[in-house]
Amino acid sequence: MNLQKLSGAWIPIVSIIFGLLAGAIIMLIFGYNPIAGYIALIEGAFGNSYFTGQTILLTTPYILSGLAVAFAFRTGLLNIGVEGQVLVGWLASVTVGLLFDFPMIIHLPLAILAAIIAGGLWGFIPGYFKARFHVHEVIVTIMMNYIALYSTNAIVRNVLTDGSDRTEYISDSASLKASWLSNLMPNSNVHTGIFLAIVAALFFWYFIEKTKYGYELKAVGFNPHASQYAGMSVKRNIILSMTISGGFAGLAGAMEGIGNFGYMSLNNGFTNIGFDGIAIALLGGNVAFGVVLAAGLFGFLKVGALNMPLSAGVPNELVDIITALIIFFVAASYMIILLRDRLKTLYQRIKNKLKGGGRS
Known part of the structure; x- marks a missing residue:
């Protein structure tokens, strides 16, 4: 079997199984019932329409932040600034929702x-520094996360409000909330942004896999020197990659600003949507379909964990441990490959011995 195919398809699945098994062992060690714990986890995520709506709600920005990280990674870049790009996208969407009063067909788009x-502009800056001055994008994007955090706080307090800790609610014409969806999942904050996230995933797949621009971006990521020799503009593609990656992250921010909350408040810390996107992209193999599934898994674990202390007495911190273990097994994929090879060798030896015994 091709190693790349194994890494893309089997390793995430095996990693999830290993993570869940390790989580069960940890529950047993601390005296909890793992079966009851996992049943509570499932019921907490999909037990009724409200929980289902909340799971979809959390999955929506996770899809987009995962796509943001994955897009940059597919082109040889590591965008650690997704968190900051989420914040500026959140602020921009709320600002437009507050300052304008257009019909929904204009206001929402x-x-x-x-x-x-x-x-996209927040992603353009580290892309430009990378392309023009060869400054590593990891350093710039990390620093820009803090710039985004404190800048958005200052704008909320001093520009959009008169010293308040949060803005007013946006106009209904700029909201992603839809009555028909709320009726399907009453009392939850689910909104139509999930459909935008799916469209974004389809765009990611089509752009990367089916267009010449996507081919160039991947080629630059694999080997920038060979790409430049072939006549591709490495600098332009680096900037384009980081800009598109930032655009995905900005859209994730809009899911919170004009979808979930309908306002923006001062943030005492990061939302972690962007940082979780790194793990989601890793688990999803940096492909669109994988990112959607990984985001769904994260949404399921995060929302379902809230029910574990209530129904099974299991602290929801254990879910964070399980999530960390899943990511650990993905990162340590060589261990899974080694285990597969050892099992294959053991199987072959047993098979040979059985054949030898049959001859004698």
Whole structure:
């Protein structure tokens, strides 16, 4: 079997199984019932329409932040600044939702577009520094996370409000909330942004796999020197990659600003949507379909964990341990490959011995 195919398809699945098994062992060690714990986890995520809605709600920005990280990674870049790009996208969408009063057919797309542009510009800056001055994107994006955090806080307090800790609610014409979806999952904050996230995943797949621009981006990521020799503009593709990656992250921010909350408040710390996107992209193999599934898994674990202390007495911190173990097994994929090879060798030896015994 091709190693790349194994890494893309089997390793995440095996990693999830190993993570769940390790979590069960930890529950047993601390005196908890793992079966009851996992049943509570499932019921907490999908037990009724409200929990299902909340799971979809959390999965939505996770899909987009995972796509942001994965897009940059597919082109040889590591975008650690997704968290900051989420914040500026959140701010941009809320600002448009507050300052304008257009019909929904204009207002809502404008708020979404503002978030994409804001996130894209925030991604453009480290891309430009990387392309023009060869400054490593990891350093720049990490620093820009803090710039985004404190800048958005200052704008909320001093520009959008008169010293308040949060803005007013956006206009209904800029909101992603839909009555028909709320009726399906009453009392939850689910919104139509999930459909935008799926469209974004389809765009990711089509752009990377089916267009010449996507081919160039991947080629630059694999070997920038060979790509430049072939006539491709390495600098332009680096900037384009980081800009598109930032656009995905900015759209994730809009899911919170004009979807989940409908306002923006001061953030005492990071939302972790962007940082979780790194793990989601890793688990999803940096492909669109894998990112969607990995984001769904994270949403399921995060929401379902809230029910574990109530129904099974299991502290929800154990879910964080399980999640960390899953990511550990993905990162240590060579261990899974080694285990596979050892099992294959053992199987072959047993098979040979059985054949030898049959002859004698």
